Amino acid sequence: MQNLKNLMREFGVLGAGGAGFPSYAKLAEGADLLLINGSECEPLLYTDYILLKNEMSMVLTGISEVLSHTGIPKALVAIKDHTAKRLGVEDGERLADKIYIKTLPDVYPIGDEIGLIYEATGRLVKPGKLPITQGIIVYNVETMYNLARAVRFSEPVTEKWLTIGGAVKTPTVIKVPVGTKVADIFKRLGIEVKQGYSVIDGGPSMGKLINVSTYSVSKTTKGILILPDDSQSILSKRMNPKMAVARAETACCQCTRCTDMCPRNLLGYPLEPHKMVRTAMGVAEVMPEMVLSATLCCGCGVCESLACNQGISPRAVIDNYKSILSKNKLRFDVPGDYKVQPEREYRMIPYERWMSALGVAKFDKLADFGGEMDDFGRVEIALSSHIGAPSVIAVKDGDMVTKGQLIASPAEGLSLPQHASIDGRVTLGNNKIIIDKVR
Numbered sequence: 001m002q003n004l005k006n007l008m009r010e011f012g013v014l015g016a017g018g019a020g021f022p023s024y025a026k027l028a029e030g031a032d033l034l035l036i037n038g039s040e041c042e043p044l045l046y047t048d049y050i051l052l053k054n055e056m057s058m059v060l061t062g063i064s065e066v067l068s069h070t071g072i073p074k075a076l077v078a079i080k081d082h083t084a085k086r087l088g089v090e091d092g093e094r095l096a097d098k099i100y101i102k103t104l105p106d107v108y109p110i111g112d113e114i115g116l117i118y119e120a121t122g123r124l125v126k127p128g129k130l131p132i133t134q135g136i137i138v139y140n141v142e143t144m145y146n147l148a149r150a151v152r153f154s155e156p157v158t159e160k161w162l163t164i165g166g167a168v169k170t171p172t173v174i175k176v177p178v179g180t181k182v183a184d185i186f187k188r189l190g191i192e193v194k195q196g197y198s199v200i201d202g203g204p205s206m207g208k209l210i211n212v213s214t215y216s217v218s219k220t221t222k223g224i225l226i227l228p229d230d231s232q233s234i235l236s237k238r239m240n241p242k243m244a245v246a247r248a249e250t251a252c253c254q255c256t257r258c259t260d261m262c263p264r265n266l267l268g269y270p271l272e273p274h275k276m277v278r279t280a281m282g283v284a285e286v287m288p289e290m291v292l293s294a295t296l297c298c299g300c301g302v303c304e305s306l307a308c309n310q311g312i313s314p315r316a317v318i319d320n321y322k323s324i325l326s327k328n329k330l331r332f333d334v335p336g337d338y339k340v341q342p343e344r345e346y347r348m349i350p351y352e353r354w355m356s357a358l359g360v361a362k363f364d365k366l367a368d369f370g371g372e373m374d375d376f377g378r379v380e381i382a383l384s385s386h387i388g389a390p391s392v393i394a395v396k397d398g399d400m401v402t403k404g405q406l407i408a409s410p411a412e413g414l415s416l417p418q419h420a421s422i423d424g425r426v427t428l429g430n431n432k433i434i435i436d437k438v439r
Helices: 002-010 047-054 056-070 081-087 113-121 141-153 182-189 232-237 241-251 257-261 273-278 281-286 288-296 302-307 314-327 351-358
Strands: 033-037 075-080 094-096 099-104 136-140 159-166 172-177 197-201 223-228 368-372 378-382 406-409 424-428 432-436
Touching: 002 056, 002 141, 033 056, 033 113, 033 141, 047 056, 047 075, 047 081, 047 141, 047 159, 047 172, 047 368, 056 075, 056 094, 056 099, 056 136, 056 141, 075 081, 075 113, 081 099, 099 113, 113 136, 136 141, 172 182, 197 232, 223 232, 232 302, 232 351, 241 314, 257 273, 257 302, 273 288, 273 314, 281 288, 281 314, 288 314, 302 314, 302 351, 406 432
Parallel strands: 033 075, 033 136, 075 099, 159 223, 172 368
Antiparallel strands: 094 099, 159 172, 197 223, 378 432, 424 432
16 A cells, blocks of 8 residues: 555645545555545536546556555445436446446535545545545545556656636537646637636636636646626625625524535534524634534535525635634544434435526536647646645756656655646746746
């Protein structure tokens, strides 16, 4: 197992589904199941689907490497029903030795790690605990693809698969060098962001607003979406956090719908968004232990975009509490007998309903593979595209580098290296390394 850990760290393999957790740190003794997350939890994203469609053999190679190095007896590739139909596979189908398909219902947010584990296995990870406590290690589809490239070709992570979707003529999945400017991608594809539209990195629920003129693709970018400013997806992201918190404290009618529909609450977690809203922010500052359960929130946005009939944002309140708890280095870790609520089966949100709630249903068009785009003149590679300590620069201004060359070493503790994604000349920027191709 240590050899695999070393390889993952050396080649910069990380959680490619959006979290960016260093993959080597997930490997631990005691696992009896490897769970591969191919659920594409968020609407409009088709990155994992295209990878499974076009690169299934490489994904299976990565999975097999984990199984052989760890001794884990079985792996499940978890995908939604609609993805299974498109790929022509069925629940329980054997893909390779010890590797099987597990189909999931077309609901949101089924890709949340805790919900995914319960839906795929029936095992409940206790609040505040890690999946390994239930004998499970979870990786993303693209993470397994990257691991296979590292094992088979000694290639570090220098490329990113991502969906270009939303208000575009033809949604597409492309492969580009890490650090490619979004503006350059749009120019190459002939995409113009019209007045009244915004661009996000990630899905419409949990993605973040970006400035197209300055933003670069990172190792965790799963999709770049263009969405109308009047959609719930964008309105929720443009909300002023302080105003949202103040409004929530005064306008909440305590109907409890946010708690009734909270996916983590339905799993039996002691997270009650309506009580979070009722707790005064000043009290939380003085006694943060009162809001420890805020750390159990997965940030799915159900409370904000669908449950609340007052137009307030319990998520904004909970995010505020998370900041307070992080500042005080506190998290929920309370022993107890936690059980999934029987209502969960009937309160899961159909995929179509969720897209309608976000105002993005009309943009849900199946993407196809648009090919590899690697002829870009500049990349900007962030030193902190992963969870943990930022990478440590290992090159100097003016150095010439080649694709795959180490340009930043991992720091002490939880960290990963960075590698050049194109050939070119180095310029050191603010917390990033810029590489310009020499023509």
